[in-house]
Amino acid sequence: MLNIRYEKTTNPKPLPEKDNPLKFGTIFTDHMFAMNYEEGKGWFDPRVVPYQKISLEPSAMVFHYGQEMFEGLKAYKTDDGRTLLFRPNKNIERANRTNRRICIPEIDEEDFLQAIKAVVKMDEAWIPTKPGTSLYIRPFIIATDEFLGVRPSSTYLFMIILSPVGAYYPEGLNPVKIWIEDEYVRAVRGGIGEAKTGGNYVASLAAQMKAHEEGYSQVLWLDGVERKYIEEVGAMNIFFKINGTVVTPKLNGSILPGVTRDSVINLCKHWGLSVEERRISVDELLEAAKDGSLEEVWGTGTAAVISPVGHLRFEDTVLQIKDGGIGEISQKLYDTVTGIQLGRIEDPFGWTVEVQ
């Protein structure tokens, strides 16, 4: 149990105007959570304080050796005014998995949840309520030792910042166009692909730019060993409906274990659909598209929730999925997941956690 210190802002910012459509990740609330770590002392000084700049020495390790991790989850306001988090414990578990992989000290799971609740409660008024909006919660940890040698830092800063957000893709629920990348590689088994750490994202930028130039909004990565098996989209996991069966790449160490991915697997099984987590080669995909058994494609992620995929391009082959429209399962998943998140429909799995 953290003994959180509170310092309220004396200079609150205006809430974003209700009529302005919210973008993703550009506006931040009045407060943030912060907590420090020192070797031998552990995590200390948990605090909710005014949103403010971080001041670090130029030699701080985070600027040089990428020892940084983050998480992403969301808070929603229900019609009767309650504040709900969606499966925060899955994010907290994954945070500590990332921490272990990149040698950052773990954070007690209950303390982590308490920290999220504390700062969300403080800025509850910032949770937007328009359809498709939510309060995005970004916990992150950075290495702060002032040292230029390569080793794990002995000091860290843990923070949680909050951002009222609209749709991640400007397309909203409209289908996105995805580029299957055959040159650049995001991650490989034995590497850090399953960790939520900056290095995986910086590795994705060059291919993303290439895809954008061709009119595609995201990159679908292939495995780093054979460059043959489907992995993930970087900001999303990927699902296919092939011949009535829902198929998604099996977690193999280089794929991020998405919380929405897990939720979608659970929902599809709950609905009686057959779900397979296994290896899927790009050849199998092209074959299924050709013979008409590729019925639907969608991405899953906290930021985008469910994102129908309308086009896939691999080298010179362009696959149009569902005539470029929204598939039946994608729509049902979107409605169900957001329905549960907003407390509007039954939550059979006990996924939502109220902030009181």
Add this chain to the structure above:
Amino acid sequence: MLNIRYEKTTNPKPLPEKDNPLKFGTIFTDHMFAMNYEEGKGWFDPRVVPYQKISLEPSAMVFHYGQEMFEGLKAYKTDDGRTLLFRPNKNIERANRTNRRICIPEIDEEDFLQAIKAVVKMDEAWIPTKPGTSLYIRPFIIATDEFLGVRPSSTYLFMIILSPVGAYYPEGLNPVKIWIEDEYVRAVRGGIGEAKTGGNYVASLAAQMKAHEEGYSQVLWLDGVERKYIEEVGAMNIFFKINGTVVTPKLNGSILPGVTRDSVINLCKHWGLSVEERRISVDELLEAAKDGSLEEVWGTGTAAVISPVGHLRFEDTVLQIKDGGIGEISQKLYDTVTGIQLGRIEDPFGWTVEVQ
């Protein structure tokens, strides 16, 4: 040509005491170079200012998506009081190669060199002169957009900080023990392995901790595809002398193109040694150790210069090289490279650049 603005410190720090052995990367000089970038405006406001903290929003992209790069080079004081840089243009070229790979705008090569010279000149008094010491120069760039979506930043901060340093390894020129890693992977072809960016270093920490626990100071990485071919040590490239021939892994996209690596190849060829850049499997290495043809092993890097390797461990096999002592070529390379760097011996390649 940069129009550099100067602001001298009014509060100079004491120089490190001459009798205290210098460590690596813990002390910083009085000034730093800084320059900003904005899309549409380019790099602007080049300045040499007092060494000071960086103040960034918690949403600054560098804290989340690892878009950061760095370089490392050194300045030396000659016996007659001149200040020499060692092959700065190689570092500047590589910096822009890293920039292109991770979507950071390039810096004009002449401007880059001018910036290095300007800040080194300002803090010239900080260049230590004891054997084995130098002024380590750390240029780095960080992404500063205040945005939580994944894309290249549109604003950056470029800085150069300076640190008077001693030996990188506490062992000095004494041979280090190296652990050949068979589980974790640092980088893979198609990835960012050849770029000098944080993501490659954070990926190395877990294996480094494992190696340390076993009494080894560094990790030697195998390729990410077959986990069979020797790549590099993370902070160094690696060289073997097998049956009279100097062998080092060929640059393949996942290996850092080291400046000291290139210098060592040139020197060995200059001395009439046969040098091969090619794939080397760990099996070939074990075989060569067994039949006695593995004559010498050393690492090369700016921080460590030349680091003889006394022991190599792969799984349960421990190879002792040269009875754990310093090899003939390692010693000759160390003497020659540092001799050129200090202006004490002839510089047949024109590698040193004077700061005037």
